[in-house]
Each structure stands twice: as C-alpha cells, then as structure tokens.
Amino acid sequence: MSVVDIKQVSKRYGQTLALNNVSMTIAQGEFFSLLGPSGGGKTSLLRSIAGFVEPDEGSIEIDGKPMLNVPINQRDLGMMFQNYALFPHMSIADNIGFGLSVRHRSKAEINQRIKELLSLVHLEGYGERRPRELSGGQQQRVALARALAPRPRVLLLDEPLGALDKKLRDEMQIELKKIQREVGVTTILVTHDQQEALTLSDRVAIINGGKVEQLGSPREVYERPHSQFVASFLGNANFFTGVVCGQADGMTQIRLPAGQVIHSSHGAGRSIGSRVTAAVRPEKLHAAGSNGPGQPCNRLSGRIAHEIYAGNSITYWVEIGAQQVSLTAQNNTAPALSMGAEAHLEWAPADTIVLD
Amino acid sequence: MLGSLALLAGPTYLWLLVTIFLPLMAMLYFSFLTIAPIAGPGGTFTLSHYVDIFTKPVYLINLKRSLIMGLEVTFFCALVGYPAAYLLARQIKNRWREALLLLVVLPFWSNALVRTFSWTMVLSDNGLLGQWLHVLWPGGPSLDLLYSYKAIVIGLVHAYLPYMILTCYVSLQAIDGTLAEAALSLGASHRQVFQRIILPLSLPGLVAGSILIFVPVVGAFMEPRVLGGQQGITFGTIIESQFTTSFNWPLGAAMGFVLLAVVLIVMALFFPLLRKHLN
Structure with a gap:
C-alpha cells in the first residue's frame, strides 16, 4: 500500500528546473532514500512533500x-x-512533547x-536538560x-547525520535503522552520502538535475546501474566504451577501441555494431593468480601505475593502453602486485554492466 | 596577556570612573547638604530633602505620574516597535530591509530638541495633523493635542521607538529559521509558532529595549516641557528646575537619587520573572 504518491511533480526556480516531472510511490513502513549531489533537486522534493515548497505542476498524495x-x-x-x-x-522533555x-x-x-520516547532513544534522565547541554549525537536523538x-x-529526514563525525554517524545509522524498524514509520531520507543511503534504505531514488536517474533497492542500483552517472555516483566504476561485435548464448561481446574483446552476460538485445558503454566495479576485478572466480573470464593486461593504500583495502591503477583501470583488493593477502609490474586483470562476464 | 588587556581596557574604565562615578558621588554628597557648596564652603548635613520627597504630595504624585508615563511609553514603543522589527527581521529581505533600517535610525541624525519642537507644529489645533483631519472629515472635532499628556507620550514614543525596533530586530533576526519550520512540521499553528517559539526567543530584545526606554523616560524633562504645557510637570521637570531655576541643587540631587532607587527597585521586581525566560 502506498503512503506517499508523487505524480509528475515539477518545480521551477527562475531559470532552473529544480524538479522535472518526478514520479514515485513510497510504501507503508518503507525506508526510502533520495540520494544525489547537492543542487540535484532531492531537497526540493522533500520540502514539497513537507509542504514548505508548492510544486508548480503535478500532485503529491499522502494516504490517497x-x-x-x-x-x-x-x-x-x-x-x-x-x-x-x-x-x-x-x-528536552518539552521539545519532545x-x-x-x-x-x-x-x-x-x-x-x-515523553517517557516512552526518551527510553526509545536511550536518553532516560535527560528530560530536564536544555538542548545546548547535550552532545551532537544526543541532540540528534532528541530531534528524532x-x-x-x-x-x-511519514518521517522526513533532511540530511540528519550530516553534522556528525564519521564514527558517530556510523553508530547513528545503525540506531536510526533500528528505531525505524521498531516504530515501523514510513521514512524518507535525503542524503548525498551514498554509503548512508545504501546502508539504511529499502529503496533508493538517485536524483540528479531534477530527475530520477534510477530507483530501486540498494542492491539493484549498485549492482545494475543504468547510467554512467549512477555507476560513478554510487561507489566507483571503470568504464569501457566499445562496439557490440557478437551475441551468443546470452553473452554479449564488446570490442574495445584497442581491439580487445570483453564479455558481458548482460546487454541482450543490443544489436551488433551498436556503441555501448560498460561499467565494471573495481572490487570485481582480480589480478590473475590471486583468488579469482573459476569461470570464463574477461582478461585485460597492463602495467601498474599507482597504488592507493586505504587500510582495509588497496586500490591499484593499471594502465591498459590509453586507459587507467582501477582494481580494489581486500587487504587480506600478501601484496602480489608491485608498482610498474605487469598485471593481468580478470573478471566475470556477469560483472560487466552494460549501461543504457 | 592580562597585562596587555589591562592596558587596553584601563583607560576606558578610568574614563568611566572619572565621568560617571565621581560626579555621582559629588551629587550624592550634595543631596545631604542644606546648600550646595558651589560658591564657597557652607551648608550643613541634613536629611530634609529626602524627608520632603517622601512626605510632600507634590513629589510623590509626580513620581507616580512619571513612572506611569514610563510604563505607558514603553508599552506603546513595544506595541508599535515589535511588529515593525518582526516584519523587518523575518519578512522583508535584502535591499528593502537595509532601506527600512536606515529609516528607523534616521531620527537619530537630527537634533532631539528640533524634533520635539517640530511636533508642536504637527500636534497643535491648526497643525498639520489637525488640517488633514479637517480635510478628510469636514466639520469633525478639532484635534487639540498639543500641551496635553497625550502630546508628551506621542513625542516620547517617537523619540524612543528606534531603540525598541533595533533591539527587537537584533534578537528576532538571530532566531534560526528552521525552528519555525520544525514547529510547523510538528503541527503547530502560526499563532502557536509565534507564542511558543518566536516570542520567547525574542524576549531578550524586548527586555533590553524596555530598559533602554523606561529608564530615561521616567526622568525625561525636555518633551514634557515642550509638548506638555500646563500638563508638562513631571518628576523630571521638577528635578531640572531645581538645577536651572530654583537653584536648589541638593533637592534636585536628592530627587535624582530617589528616582534612581525607584527605577532599580522596579528592575529588581521584574528581574526574577525575566531571568526565568532569558535562561
């Protein structure tokens, strides 16, 4: 059952179209995120739902x-x-009440x-204090x-964790999700933090330029981005542009400008000779010889140009012809790759995402 | 650090000590003398001025009158000034706001005595206000405001209104706009938003403005003199005449200190009530 029904909503500020024909429905009890870069329109949409902004066109329905x-x-x-x-x-008590x-x-x-809610957010005994006597994280809980x-x-959250430091933000994400489950309230979150949206949401709408770029579960939007924007806004991606040169057994072959052919188990229906862009997530790539998948593989060879050490993972930048391809490896094996060395990158055809 | 701070602040405090504290002390001393020792030594210790003030009706009646006048002027300044400050701080934006703020402080640039005398031309029976009224309402009652208590209040409200607008403006525009949005989203009506969020948070400005107005108005003598005529006797004008015409400085000084004490008592009575809100 849908609680919030947004139908073809548009909003213009002077010359800028903040919302361009946006439609979506949000179900009862759902945790729904509006994710996008700042100025993309997500805040305008939230404020339209709240009633602070009156859309120029379209309608918003709550409970029909x-x-x-x-x-x-x-x-x-x-x-x-x-x-x-x-x-x-x-x-604090008067704020909540x-x-x-x-x-x-x-x-x-x-x-x-007030008593119920103070206990829900673990602030028993804080009722008589003033907001300024509380830490950022505690004020956050009071606001919730x-x-x-x-x-x-409907609960509307406008970048609620933006002002907290990373560690506290991670804790509050878990807390927020837990409380939302417990209360069962339909929730709409606005955020520019892709990790936050993926962690918290049942569904995510990626909004850019006033339009919905893609809408789906976190897994769908991350694993199957439709556009280059979504693929690069959510996490990192390597892009390969080429021409379809074969279609067989549910596999699509794409010939890259330098002549290599990569395989994808997606992209059925693309006609031979058409130009396509494919995306491959850095963490789906493996260096040959490391523990890669034992299935028919894509294989590209190049030379390691950079290495970025991030603690739990290491990202290598591999030069393949004119292109640099990134590969992210979990920091759980002895480093098999060294700067300047030859590397053979492998990945499964299922991880070659053909973009629209 | 402390040394350089003292070096910076020292002259200021020295200046305040010399210009405020010393003359006040001299006046306090005078108020207990029979004759002010200006021409030479003379005058002996007496409490008679203070006894007179608290026993002779003329002083008590006018003290009460001045206090009521102070309350009335403060009330009307708040009544007119707060909404003006509210519009300025929360509704009007950018260049219009700057222009209107300029209009608010404009009266400060002109001489107070000139401004007050200009009111006599507006308020007199055939003054500007009266003439307009007769144009709009031929055969209407004559507007005989000049030389009345009303004229004093009008002149004082006009003179002190900018203080109220400015102090309220400062506290109103410091209120975070999302507080009102939060209250609305929680189901509050616009009236509730004002009563429970905006007004309590802007109270410090209202209080500061009231103090800035009440204190000088209670002792005001210029506006009552010019606009009050026969009705123009207030505690302030009596004090003034002790210094200028009666040449009874000790009595004038004693009245001044009684007024100071009364004002401080009024503040002390209101303060606990205010502190509750200001915290």
Missing part, C-alpha cells in the same frame, strides 16, 4: 489525499533537520509519551524523538 493547499501543520509529518532545530529555550502539546493533548498523555512523538504518518 491530495496535499495541494494542505498546510504543513496539517500534513501529519515528522521532520528532522540537518541542524536538529531543537527549541533552545525548552527542556511539543508536537502533542500544540495538539492540546492531556498532560498525562504527553508525559507518558521529537519528530516521532506525535506518531506521524
């Missing part, structure tokens, strides 16, 4: 009700802001709910508790 002309304060939403936006003159108190709920009910207190239909 059109939201046009429904003011923000009647949309039954919870929202979390990047800077938390806690009310500095109120105690605000949404219920403006709805004139009874004191007993409000206090009960405050947004959840009135039991909103």
Whole structure:
C-alpha cells in the first residue's frame, strides 16, 4: 500500500528546473532514500512533500489525499533537520512533547509519551536538560524523538547525520535503522552520502538535475546501474566504451577501441555494431593468480601505475593502453602486485554492466 | 596577556570612573547638604530633602505620574516597535530591509530638541495633523493635542521607538529559521509558532529595549516641557528646575537619587520573572 504518491511533480526556480516531472510511490513502513549531489533537486522534493515548497505542476498524495493547499501543520509529518532545530529555550522533555502539546493533548498523555520516547532513544534522565547541554549525537536523538512523538504518518529526514563525525554517524545509522524498524514509520531520507543511503534504505531514488536517474533497492542500483552517472555516483566504476561485435548464448561481446574483446552476460538485445558503454566495479576485478572466480573470464593486461593504500583495502591503477583501470583488493593477502609490474586483470562476464 | 588587556581596557574604565562615578558621588554628597557648596564652603548635613520627597504630595504624585508615563511609553514603543522589527527581521529581505533600517535610525541624525519642537507644529489645533483631519472629515472635532499628556507620550514614543525596533530586530533576526519550520512540521499553528517559539526567543530584545526606554523616560524633562504645557510637570521637570531655576541643587540631587532607587527597585521586581525566560 502506498503512503506517499508523487505524480509528475515539477518545480521551477527562475531559470532552473529544480524538479522535472518526478514520479514515485513510497510504501507503508518503507525506508526510502533520495540520494544525489547537492543542487540535484532531492531537497526540493522533500520540502514539497513537507509542504514548505508548492510544486508548480503535478500532485503529491499522502494516504490517497491530495496535499495541494494542505498546510504543513496539517500534513501529519515528522521532520528532522540537518541542524536538529531543537527549541533552545525548552527542556528536552518539552521539545519532545511539543508536537502533542500544540495538539492540546492531556498532560498525562504527553508525559507518558515523553517517557516512552526518551527510553526509545536511550536518553532516560535527560528530560530536564536544555538542548545546548547535550552532545551532537544526543541532540540528534532528541530531534528524532521529537519528530516521532506525535506518531506521524511519514518521517522526513533532511540530511540528519550530516553534522556528525564519521564514527558517530556510523553508530547513528545503525540506531536510526533500528528505531525505524521498531516504530515501523514510513521514512524518507535525503542524503548525498551514498554509503548512508545504501546502508539504511529499502529503496533508493538517485536524483540528479531534477530527475530520477534510477530507483530501486540498494542492491539493484549498485549492482545494475543504468547510467554512467549512477555507476560513478554510487561507489566507483571503470568504464569501457566499445562496439557490440557478437551475441551468443546470452553473452554479449564488446570490442574495445584497442581491439580487445570483453564479455558481458548482460546487454541482450543490443544489436551488433551498436556503441555501448560498460561499467565494471573495481572490487570485481582480480589480478590473475590471486583468488579469482573459476569461470570464463574477461582478461585485460597492463602495467601498474599507482597504488592507493586505504587500510582495509588497496586500490591499484593499471594502465591498459590509453586507459587507467582501477582494481580494489581486500587487504587480506600478501601484496602480489608491485608498482610498474605487469598485471593481468580478470573478471566475470556477469560483472560487466552494460549501461543504457 | 592580562597585562596587555589591562592596558587596553584601563583607560576606558578610568574614563568611566572619572565621568560617571565621581560626579555621582559629588551629587550624592550634595543631596545631604542644606546648600550646595558651589560658591564657597557652607551648608550643613541634613536629611530634609529626602524627608520632603517622601512626605510632600507634590513629589510623590509626580513620581507616580512619571513612572506611569514610563510604563505607558514603553508599552506603546513595544506595541508599535515589535511588529515593525518582526516584519523587518523575518519578512522583508535584502535591499528593502537595509532601506527600512536606515529609516528607523534616521531620527537619530537630527537634533532631539528640533524634533520635539517640530511636533508642536504637527500636534497643535491648526497643525498639520489637525488640517488633514479637517480635510478628510469636514466639520469633525478639532484635534487639540498639543500641551496635553497625550502630546508628551506621542513625542516620547517617537523619540524612543528606534531603540525598541533595533533591539527587537537584533534578537528576532538571530532566531534560526528552521525552528519555525520544525514547529510547523510538528503541527503547530502560526499563532502557536509565534507564542511558543518566536516570542520567547525574542524576549531578550524586548527586555533590553524596555530598559533602554523606561529608564530615561521616567526622568525625561525636555518633551514634557515642550509638548506638555500646563500638563508638562513631571518628576523630571521638577528635578531640572531645581538645577536651572530654583537653584536648589541638593533637592534636585536628592530627587535624582530617589528616582534612581525607584527605577532599580522596579528592575529588581521584574528581574526574577525575566531571568526565568532569558535562561
């Protein structure tokens, strides 16, 4: 059952088209992410759902009700802001109770709910403090508790973890996901952090230039990107551009400009002679001789030009003709590759992604 | 570090000590003398000025009148100034805001006495305001505002309004815009957003403006003199006349210190209430 239904929404600011005919539906209880570079339109879309921005065209429905002309304060939403936006003159308890108190709920009910939420976010005993007496991570939890207190239909998160340092952010991601599961609230997250979107979401919409580039589960969008933009925005990718030179047994052969042929188990339906771009993730590449897959392989040879050591992994840049191809290896074997040495890269045809 | 700080701040504090503390001390001393020792030694210790102030009705009545005037002027400044500051800080953007802010401070650039006298031309029966009223409403009542208590309040509100607008503007524009958005998203009405978020957070500006206005208005003498006529006697004008016409400096000084004490007591009464909000 869909909770949020976005139909052909467009929004223009002067000359820029912030949202260009965007449509998507978000299901009950789903954790949905809007991922994209800044200025891509994801925040405009979130603010349109919230009601801070009125779309020029299209409609947004929540629970089947059109939201046009429904003011923000009647949309039954919870929202979390990047800077938390806690009310500095109120105690933590009053912050959390605000949404219920403006709805004139009874004191007993409000206090009960505050207690529940303080325990949900592990801040028992902090009720009487002021926001500025709390750390960034704790303020974050208060902001989440405050947004959840009135039991909103939809929880909107606007880059909620952006202001935290990496370690705390990783912890909060796990916490956020856990709480979202526990409460079961339909959640829409705006983020420019691809790792955050992949970790947290049931589905991700990659938004760029006001359009949805691709929409799917984290696994789908990462493993099967449709476009060069998605492939390079989500993680890293090597791109090979060539001409289809054969189609057989579900395999597509692509001839690269220098004459090598690579194989892909995708791309059926591409006519012979058409130009295609293929993407291969650096971590799907293996150096010949290391523990690669034992199936028919793609094979390219080159010389190792750079090495980037990142602790848990090492990325090698291999020069193959005019192109540099990156290969990322887990740091769990003795380094078999050295600078300047000849390297033979291998990968499975299933890992050659043919882009649209 | 401390040495260089002291070097920097030292002259300022010395200046304040010399220009404020010493004259005040001299005045405090005068207030206990029978005659001010200006022409030469003379005058003996007495409490009679203070006793007079607290026993003779003329002083108490006018003290009360001045305090009420201070409250009224502060109230009207807040009533007019806060909405103006709100519009300026939260609704109007960019160049318009700069232009309007300039208009707010413009009166500071002209002489206060000239401004006050210009009000006499506006407020008198056949003044500008009266003439316009007769054009709009022929046969309407005559607008006889000049030389009345109302005229004093109008003149004082005009003179002190910029303080209220500026202090409120500063505290209003410092409020993070996402706080209002957060409150709206939590279901608050615009009225609730104002009452529970904007107003409490801008209270420091309202308080600062009120203090900046109330304190000088209670002792004001120029506007009551020029605009008040027969109605123009206030505690401030009585103090002034002790120094300028009656030449009774000790009584004037004693009245000044009584006024200072009363103002401090008023502040002390309000302060616990304010501290609760300001924290």
